[in-house]
Amino acid sequence: MFGVGIDIVEVQDIDVDKLYKVFSNCEREYVDASTNFDRRREVVAGIFAGKEAVFKALKLDSLGLQVLRDIEIRHHANGCPFVCYKGKVASNIELSISHTRLTAVAVAFCLGELPVPLEPLGKGTRP
Numbered sequence: 001m002f003g004v005g006i007d008i009v010e011v012q013d014i015d016v017d018k019l020y021k022v023f024s025n026c027e028r029e030y031v032d033a034s035t036n037f038d039r040r041r042e043v044v045a046g047i048f049a050g051k052e053a054v055f056k057a058l059k060l061d062s063l064g065l066q067v068l069r070d071i072e073i074r075h076h077a078n079g080c081p082f083v084c085y086k087g088k089v090a091s092n093i094e095l096s097i098s099h100t101r102l103t104a105v106a107v108a109f110c111l112g113e114l115p116v117p118l119e120p121l122g123k124g125t126r127p
């Protein structure tokens with residue numbers, strides 16, 4: 001199985017305090033290490049875009065608060081992001097994040113079994 005996900009986020013729409021409620025301690029510590037306030041918002045936007053891109057790559061049904069918590073974006077010492085899913089390193093997911101002062105984008109690839117089996121949508125319906 002193979003999944004791909006992409007997401008783009010407007011940095012100005014980011015509410016840092018609200019998103020911190022679904023960020024893990026590691027995610028918050030990483031953001032807090034960015035000293036400049038504007039830059040902090042950008043980093044939050046990048047992580048949030050990362051979570052949404054992974055959500056799409058995993059082909060999950062709906063992006064609720066629990067899913068946003070289940071998908072954790074962490075970073076190696078060299079700055080490269082990696083993904084933990086439900087507390088475990090997801091070595092089958094690749095993630096890339098980029099951001100400017102205005103927007104953040106992320107692309108994720110998932111190789112291997114998806115966590116939830118997919119069912120086709122009935123005619124004339126939307127999820």
Ligand SMILES: CC(C)(COP(=O)(O)OP(=O)(O)OC[C@H]1O[C@@H](n2cnc3c(N)ncnc32)[C@H](O)[C@@H]1OP(=O)(O)O)[C@@H](O)C(=O)NCCC(=O)NCCS
Nearest residue numbers: 042043044046047075077078079080081096097098099100
């Ligand atoms: C990768 C790099 C070239 C991106 O620079 P950029 O074009 O200015 O920034 P972008 O917005 O496109 O990308 C930034 C994102 O790339 C990711 N990133 C950083 N280093 C990375 C790396 N080595 N490999 C892959 N992705 C990386 C991060 O998610 C980062 O977002 P963050 O700063 O919010 O954590 C730059 O961060 C770099 O040279 N990193 C090398 C290592 C480094 O300086 N580490 C600092 C800690 S020692």
